[in-house]
Amino acid sequence: MLFILVMDVLGHMITKATSEGLLLPLSTRGLQHRISIYADDVALFLRPEAGGISTTMDILNLFDEASRLKTNLQKSNVLPIRCDDLEIATIQNLLPCPLSNFPCKYLGVPLSLRKLTKEQVQPIIDRIADQLPGWKADLMTRAGRRVLVQSVLTGMLIYLAMAFDFPPWAIKAVDKIRRGFLWRGRKDAKGGHCLVAWVKVCQPPELGGLGISDLKSLGWSLRMRRVWLQKTEPHRPWAAFPFHVPEQIGGSMGNAFQTLLLAFLRLSRKGGSRGALSGTPSLIGLGFRTFRELLQLV
Structure with missing residues (x-):
């Protein structure tokens, strides 16, 4: 300290x-x-x-x-x-x-003025593949391999996914490694070895999947934190940088915010004469003193 x-x-x-x-x-x-x-x-x-x-x-x-x-x-x-x-x-x-x-690396993150090249991204994929030889996959159950896929192979990308958007070819290459280790304990697996479609595997257990993170959705969710911080903490050094929000995420955020507003309006009607503009327990719990303060984030 x-x-x-x-x-x-x-x-x-x-x-x-x-x-x-x-x-x-x-x-x-x-x-x-x-x-x-x-x-x-x-x-x-x-x-x-x-x-x-x-x-x-x-x-x-x-x-x-x-x-x-x-x-x-x-x-x-x-x-x-x-x-x-x-x-x-x-x-x-x-x-x-x-x-x-x-370009260079700083704190493990590739830095560049332009879009990252394949030569800059490929070492990240190679580092993930290098994890497999040290694991005794043949002695593991699929449930054990699932834990390693989610906690290690996927976890290695979280830090980098917060900083930049992985290109589609890189996501496909990492998914090939994760899928191969899950079903065969190897770097790759043929279609006949995969018992369930990868889209189904990446769904939550409540929906019948194995709870393995979808890398594209994971990257979006990690970087959406920037949009929130740009509104709530505009003094941050990188707040002035433009940030592209994919159309799929923009539509989902709009629908989620509309649902949130409707819920707050219902709570305010139940709260009596003070109303939504005075603040509700739910608003205060989320750190907002007034309803106007919440609207400023839009």
């Missing part, structure tokens, strides 16, 4: 330098996110110009003197993004850090 509090000071120092005009804006758009901190891993976003780089180095040196947390530049990397040769030369003269290529 003390380490987190100290690292938070570094974030405030960078923010203060930006507000004082010591660091040039990153772009003409409103997004000006300068620093991301995860444990002892720090990512700084700077314009490739001498003044900003020198100011940032002064801030890091001042932070080092105050906290005794020294930045190891030899283990740090500079990743130029759309920089020309002159800007790269300026970076190399002022920063004694190795240069790396962008």
Whole structure:
């Protein structure tokens, strides 16, 4: 906890330098996110110009003197993004850090300015397939293999599915691995080995399925959290990014919200003269003080 509090000071120092005009804006758009901190891993976003780089180095040196947390530049990397040769030369003269290529990986997530290529996504699929040889599948029942499919093979994708949309070919490749291990304990399975259609397998147990997550629906549900946070916490750095909501999800969300409104209206009628605009126990339980506050999220 003390380490987190100290690292938070570094974030405030960078923010203060930006507000004082010591660091040039990153772009003409409103997004000006300068620093991301995860444990002892720090990512700084700077314009490739001498003044900003020198100011940032002064801030890091001042932070080092105050906290005794020294930045190891030899283990740090500079990743130029759309920089020309002159800007790269300026970076190399002022920063004694190795240069790396962008796109890259940060905290295990592939980063790119464009849609991820097959070369970037394929290692994720290979890492899932590499799990199978270490499991003694022949000694497991199908029920045991189902648990591993859901908790391990599917669970490995949750972190990444929150960040980007897997292409259809990747979902098909992962489903092939999951289906093969479930029915045969191998990487793949022929049609005759599959006792139930995969669409049925991915349904909840209450509907006759095995409760294995459908990857496409799982990715949608994980990323829909961004839509909620864009409305409830617009100060987040990534809130300004455009987010595409699939038509299927948009229609489902509209129907669900309409049902929610009708339920609140019925509750307000039962509540007497105070009405829906005064708030109901159900609204308060969800964190909304008034009905108007809920409508602002739409």
